Amino acid sequence: SEDNGGNSSESQPSNDEEGSSEPKHGGTFTMATPADPDTLDPHRQSSIYTHQMAGFVYNKLVTYETGPDVEYTDYNVVPDLAESWDISEDGTVYTFHLREAYWHDKEPVNGRQVVAEDVISTMERIINLPGHQAALLSEVESMEALDDKTVVFTLKQPFAPFLNFMANHFMWILPKEAIDGEIDLSTDAIGTGPFVLEEWEDNVQATYSRNPNFFEEGKPYLDELIYKVVPDQGARIAAFRTGQSDAIGGISPEELNTLTKSNPDTIVKEVLFATQEQVFVNMEREPFDDLNVRKAISMAIDRQSMVDSIYGGGEVSGPVNPSLGKWALPLEEREQLQPYDPEGAKALLAEAGFPNGFDTTLMVTDGYGEQLVRVAQWIAEDLRNVGINAEIEVVEYATYFSEKWPNVDYDIGVGYQTYFQEPDEWLRTQMHSEGTRNWFNISDPELDVMLDEQRMIIDEDERREMVYDIQRYVLENVVNPIPVSTYYVQSPQQPYVKNWEPHSSYGYIHMKDVWLDR
Amino acid sequence: MRTVFQTRTGTVEAVNGISFSISKGETVAIVGESGSGKSVSALSILRLLESSGRVSSGKVLFNDLNLTEMKDEEIRKIRGKDIAMIFQDPMTCLDPVYTIGNQIIETIKIHEDLSKKEYLERAVELLRLVGLPDAENRIHSYPHQLSGGQRQRVMIAIALACRPNLIIADEPTTALDVTVQAQIMELLKELQSKLGTAIFLVTHDLGVVAEMADRVVVVYAGQVVEQSSVIDLFEKPEHPYTEALMKSIPRIETDRTKRLQTIKGNVPSLKELPSGCRFHPRCPFATEKCRSEEPPLFNVGENRISKCWLLDPESKVEMTLPSATVEKVDENIYYDLNDQSEDKELLLDVKEIKKHFPITKGVLSRTVGHVRAVDGVSFDIYQGETLGLVGESGCGKSTVGRLVTGLIDSTDGQVSFDGKELTSLNRQAMKKMRKRMQFVFQDPYSSLNPRMTVLDIIGEPLEVHGFAKGADKYERVGELLEIVGLSKNDIQKFPHEFSGGQRQRIGIARALATEPDLLICDEAVSALDVSVQAQILNLLKDLQLKMGLSYLFISHDLNVVKYISDRIAVMYLGEIVEVTDSETLFQEALHPYSKALISAVPVPDPTAEPERIILKGEVPSPSNPPTGCKFHTRCPMAMEICKHKKPLLKEHSSGHTVSCHLYGEE
Amino acid sequence: MSQVHLDSELPVKKVHIRKNIRLTKFKDDCKRFIRTQKIGLVSILFIFLVVLVAILAPMIAPFDPVDQNREAFLAAPNAQHVMGTDDLGRDVFSRIVYGSRISLLVGFATVIISIIIGILIGMVSGYFGGIVDMVIQRIMDAIMAIPALILALFIAALLGPAIQNVIIALVIIEIPRFARIVRGEMMRIRETNFVEASRSVGANALRIIMRHGLPNMMAPIIVMASLAFGQTIIAEASLSFLGIGTPPPNPSWGLMLSNASRYMESAPWLVIFPGLALSLLVLAFNLLGDALRDFLDPKLSS
C-alpha cells in the first residue's frame, strides 16, 4: 500500500490552482469508510457497503449518467453493458444490444467476452433469490438471448419503471460461472467494471487495481483504489486531516468546521441524501386512525430547523424523495403542503378530541447511527410542544427490522426508508394496501387505484403529473408515512481529487472518472 | 532496654527495661507468659523488629559493640555470622519456594566467599551435623517436603551455618510434639557442648527451662521481675509471680486431689498497664506501696535480682512467702479419687470405631487411599469419670472426639451412650442425645462467633433445644455465666471484649447450657496461659464435683492429663495402645510408646536427671501406616513379630489394658 | 433458682438493651472509621453528595435534562449553561446532574440484586458442597469465563437498549462474582470452630447459615459490593458508549460521552465533564472499597 501516512505538510499544498484540466493517469486513491460489507454478493445484500464495492467491479445493462454537468439527482438512464436498446410500441418488449466488453482476467473467467447468456443467468438468479431485488423484475414475463449480443425482455404489461429498474443497483451483471457456483460470490467479485478486486480483508480494507481492459477507452484513471474500514468517525476525520485518506463519507457541520480550519484547502461536496427520515404511524392504533391526529403530528414538526441544526442543511421532504429529482414534488409545494404550525396542530388535536394531547411512544432504532436518534429526540420535543407526550423507545436493529416494524408493532416510529430509486418504489411499496413495505397499515382503495395506474403510463411527463397528484393526495388525505426531511451530505475531499461527481444512486459509479492531480 | 511499637492506637511499650547478659557457652532462658515481651526482647537484640517497632533506649552490647547504635549495614554483617536466630514455628520460618540447600547456602554466601562446590559441601555437612538423614539428597527438598522436626533441624543448620557465637532461639520446640521436642533439645545441648555456642532461649515452658538453661530471666508485662541461676530459681523463687507461676503448673507429681494454685485475673494488656508494680493487681501480697510505686530491682544474692517490694532490704516487711497458697479460699476442697468402683454407671461405650478419610486424586477424584485417622478405637467412660486421651499431634484424638458426638460419621464401629446405640437413633432421638454430650473446643478465640453477643452464644443451645427463649433465656444465660465464674453484667458483650481465659469460660458455659452428662474437652486448656490454664482446670474439676459430669479430656500435655484424668488412654496413629488409671500409667507404663512419651516430658526441676528414652524418627503418616504394630518403626524394643503382626489390646492387669507383643502370651 | 424477681417487662427491656448494644457498637465502628479512614470518609461524603444530587436533581439542575434549547446548540460553557450545551441544545450540567440518577440506579440495582441472588447461590453451593456445588460452580465458571463486557455486550445487544436490560446484563455478570465470595466464605466459615461448636449443640443448616454464615461474611461482601459498584458504573457507561446501554434521551454519562466523541475537538466540554463525573464517582467507590477493606481487615484493626 502507498506510504503517505503522517505526512502533514501534504495536506496544505502551496499551489492549488488547477494546473491542468487534462486528466492524469495513475495514483492510489484511499477512501475511509465506516464499515465494510458482510458479503460481496450484490444480489443477496442490500447494504450500501456491498453495492459501493460492487460498483467498482460490476456493470449493469444500463446505468445513470454522471459528470460535471449532471445533477446529483438527475436520473438519466445511459448505456452501460448495453450499448443501446429498443422498446416496442406497446411498451412490453425491451431489446438490449450488448457492447463488446470483457470480464476481468481472473480465474475461472479469464477475461472472456461478455455474452447474452451471462445476462440471462444473472437475471434468473435475481428472480430466484429471495429478497427485495426479485420484486424489481416481477413484471418480466420472459427473457431470451437472440444471439450472443442481444437480450430480449418481454413484460406482462406496459411497465413504466422498467428501464429505471434495470439501472437499479441490484442489477449488477455477473459472469455465468459465478451463477454456476464456480466463484465464491460472498468473498470474491469478478465483473466487467473499471476496477479489479485484488484483495478483500474483511473489516480491514479492500484493494482494487485498474482494469486495463475496461470498455471505456482510457478509463479509469486511478491505478489503485483502497477502501479502508475505520469505524470511528473521529478517526476517519483524523485520517483525512493527516492525509491518510483522500475522501471520507459525510461528516457533521461542526466536524466540517473544525476540519476546514486545519485543512483550508479541503473541497467539500454537498449532495442530497438519497433517502429521508419519515415519521410513520400505526393506523390501526388509536388515535392514529384519525387523519387530524396525523396531520397534527406533521404540522408539529419543525422540519427545516431540525435538518439545519442536526444535519447542517437540507430540505423538507415529500412522499417521493427529492433525490429522485424530477419525480419529487417541487420544494415550494412540499413546504406549502407540510407547514410548521404548532398552533394549527393543537387545533387539529382539539378537533380530534385531544385538546390536552395524549401519551404515546416513539420508536426508533440506533441501527442507523446516532443522528437518527437525535432526530427522534428533536421530534419528540416538537410533539411535546403540541401536547403529544412521546416517550422514545430505542429498539435494537434486528428486533426493529425483523419484528417491530414489519409486524407494525408500534405507535409512532421514525426511521429511514431504503434508498429507492423509482417513484413507484417510494409510493407503491409503502402505501399500496399490498405494498411489500406497507408496514403502517395504510389501506386506501382510491390510492391503490392511482398507484396501479401510474406505473402503466409510459409517457414520462404524463406519468410525472400522475405521480405528483398521488403525492398531493397522500399529503392531504393519507399523511403516513410522514416525510420529514432530506439532508445535504457534506463530504470532504482532498484538493487534488478531481472529477469527483457522485450520483445519488448506489454504487459509486463515478469512480471511473476520478483522477488525482498531484 | 526499652522497645516501643508505634501502633494505630498509640505507642505501645512492649519491653520496658529488660537487662541481662550472656557469657560464652552459657544458656540463658527468658520465661514468661504469652505477651510478656520475650520475643520482642529477642528480636530487639538483632534489630529485627517490624518497622513499627524500635528500641527507644538502652544498649545491646555484643563483644563491647553497641548493636543499637550500629548502622544497618554493620548489623547486617553480625546477623547470621555472629548471632543467629532460630524461630518458633518451623512451618512458617523457611521460605517455601526455595530448597533447604539454597536457604542454608544463602546464609553462608552472605558472609563467606566460597566456591559453589564448597558451599554445597558445607551445607551437606551442616545437615549431617543436625542429624538429618540422607543429607545429600535431602538438600534438594523443599521445606514442605519435610516434617516439623526435620524443618526445625534445618533451621538449626541455618543458624549454625557460620558458627555464630550466640544463638537466639525463640521457642524452638514449642510447635513440636513432645517426643520430637526431646530430640531437638538433645540436639541443641549436644551442639552447644560441641561448639561452645551461647544460647539465648526464649520459652514459656518451665520444664524446658529446667532442662536447658544455666540462668533464667523471668519477665512479666515487659519487665524483668526476677533473674537468677536456674538451680536457685527452682529451689526458691523470690518473686511472687515466679512462685505462682511454678505452682500453677500441674506436674506429674502434683496431687490430683488438690486444687491447682492459680493467679487471679489475667495477664494485663500492654495498653492498660497497672500503675506501680505491674503485678500488683494479681499479687496476693500487694500493698498500698505496690499500687503506687514501681519497685526497683533488688539484689537478693549472688547474681540474683528480683523486682518486688517484699524484697526491699530497707522495709521491715516480713518476707517469708507463705509457701501454702496464693489463692487461699478453696484450699480445703479435695477431690475424690475416682475409683473404678462397680456402682458407677457406664455412660459412654465406644467399640472399635474407625474413621478413614478418603484421599482423592486424579481426574475423576478417584479415591486412592485413606487417612486412617482413627483406626479401631475402643474405650468407655463411666458416670462422673474423666478419661484422658493423650497422643502426639495428628494421632486422631480430635477425630475421636468428633466421632463420639456424631459431628462426623464413623466409617465403622459403635458408639453407645447411656446404653443406646447412636447410629440406630433417628434424628429426633439423636438431637435429644446430642444435648447430653457437649464439646469444649481448644481455641477460645475461634470457637466463639465474633459477631454474636455472649447472650446469643450461650443462648444458642437453649434455643436450639427449646430450653428457653426470650426472658427465660436471658435469665438462664445469666446463671450459666455465674456458674463459670463470669459476671451477669457481661451478658451483652461480644467475645473480643474478653480475655482468653474468660472466653474459654464462655465456651464451657455454652457446653453446660443443655445440662449435659458428658463434656468432651478437646485441648480445652492448651491455648491458655499457664496461670489461666490452672483456673480453667480448677473450674472443670469444680463443675464435675458439683454436677457429676463426665469428661473425655483430650490433650497432648501429659501433665495436664495426668492431673485431671481418672484414667488415661494413650493413642498412637489412630489406635489406642494403652489404657489405665493415671497413677499407674505414670508409674508403671507398659507400652514402650507410653514410656517414651512420659519420659520425653520436660521436668521442671533442674536437679532431676531424667532417664530419657529418645524415640527415633517421627510419627509416620496415617495414610500409610506401618504394618503390624504401628509403632514398630520407632520402638526401641521392636521384635521381628512386631513388623507383621498387629498386637491386640488386652487386659494386662485389672483396669490396665495394653496392646504390645511384649506382653502377649506368645 | 433465682428467676423469682423476673418481671414481665423484661423481654421488652432486653430487646431494647440489645439494640442499644448493637447501636453503640455501630456507633463505635463509625467513630473508628472516621478516625482511621480519612480517605474513606471523604469518599463516603462524596458519594453521599452524589446521592443527594441525584435525589434533589430537579432542584439543582437549572434545566430539564431533555429540554432542547434551540437557540444554543453546542454552546460553550457560559453563565447560563455552566457546562455548555450539547448537540441538541440541552444543558450539560443538568444532564450530568440527572445522569447521576442513572449511574446510581444501575449501580444500586445491579449490586443489590446480584448480592441477593449471589448470596442464595453461594450459600447453597458453599454449605452443601458435593454435587450441587459442583454443578453450580461449573455454571458460574461458564458465566465468569466470558469476559464481563463481552457478556454484557452480548446480552444487552440482544435485548436492545434499555436501562432494565443493562441491569439484567450486569446482574448476570456480577452474580457469579458474589456467589463465589459467598461460597468461599461459607466454606471457610463452615470449617470454623464456632460453626462446629454450633453444630455440636445441635444447630441446623438454616441456623448456621443465618446466624453464623451471613453475619461473618458481611465484611468481604461489603468491600466487594463497593468495588463492584464502581465496576458496574463503568460497565454501564461502556455499554452506553457502544450504544447498547441506556437509551436516549436519558442523560446517562456513558451515552453523553458516546455522543460527544465526535465533538472532541469542537466541543470538548461534552467529553470532559461527563467523563470527569464518571471517573470521580467510580474513584470514590473504589477508594471507599479500599478503605473498607483496611477497616474490616481483622489483621489491621486491633
Add this chain to the structure above:
Amino acid sequence: MAEYIIRRLIYGVIVLFIMVTFIFVVMRAVPGDVVTLQLADSGASEEQIEALEAELGLDKSIPAQLGDWIVGAVQGDLGMSLWSGQPVTEVITERLPVTLQLAIMSIILAILIGIPIGVISAVKHNTFIDHFLRITSVGGLSIPNFWLGLILLTVLALVLNWIPPLGYQSFLENPIVNFQQMILPAICLAITLSASIVRMTRSAVLEVLHSEFIRTVRSKGAKERVVIYKHALRNSLVSVITLIGLQVGYLLGGTVVLESIFSLPGLGSLIFETVSSRDYPVVQAAVLIFGAMFLLVNLIVDVMYGWVDPRIRNS
C-alpha cells in the same frame, strides 16, 4: 501436576459446553432472526422463507442445531456465517490475532508498570510515595478506558498531528506500523490492569514481608534487596499471577470498546457487529473463543503456580 492440568482441561471443556449452550439458547430466544432480517421487506413467500431457513440450517429444533454445531465444532468446523457464507473459522482466524496481540501487549505492559510500582509502594509503605502511588493506582482503576482512549487519540492528533496509521497491518506484515497501531489501545488497557497489579503486588509483598520466613532471611544478614526481590516478591507472585488470570476477563472485555475506538478488526468488534445481524455461528464462535482464551490464560496461570510455588508443583 499433569493430572491436575488434565482435570482443569476437562473442566474447561465442560465450562465451554455450558457456555455455548447458554449463548446458543439466549441468542435464539430473543426477538429477531437472520431469515426475517434478510427477507423482511421482500414480500418473500412462505416457501422462500422456509427454503432460506433450510439452507441456513435454522429449520431444525434448537437442541438439534446445538448438537449439529457441537459435532461440527469438535471436528474444527464452526459453521458458516449466515450472511456471507464464509466459514466461521476463517472469520475468527482473521480477527483473533488482533485481540490476542492487544491482550498480550497490554498484559506485558501492565506487568512492567505494575510490579515495580507495587514493590516500591510496599517497601515504602505508609510513606508519602506509597500514598501517592496508591491513590494514583486507584485513579487508574477508576478511569474508563474508552474515555482515556478518546482523550489520548484527540490530544495526540491535536498536539502532534499524529494518529495511528490507518488500515490494520499484522505484526508479520509490518511490525512498525503494527506497533504504532497497537500501542495506544494497549496502553489504555494496561493502565487499568496495572493499577490492580500495583494494588495486589503491594498488599501481597506487604503480607509476605510480615511473614516469619522473611524474619529468618533478615536474621541471616541478607541485604534488603535480596529480602525483597528474592524472597518477598517471589512469594507474592502467586497472588499477582492469580489476579492477572482473573483480570484477563476485564482486559478482554475492554478490547471491544478500544477496538471500536481505534478501528482494530478484532474479535470484540466482530461480536459487536454480528450480534445485531444475528449471525449466530459467528457470535457463538467469537464468544466461545473469548471464553476459551480466558480459560486458557487461567490454565497457564495454574501451571505458573507450579513454577512459582513448589508446594503446588509437587501436589
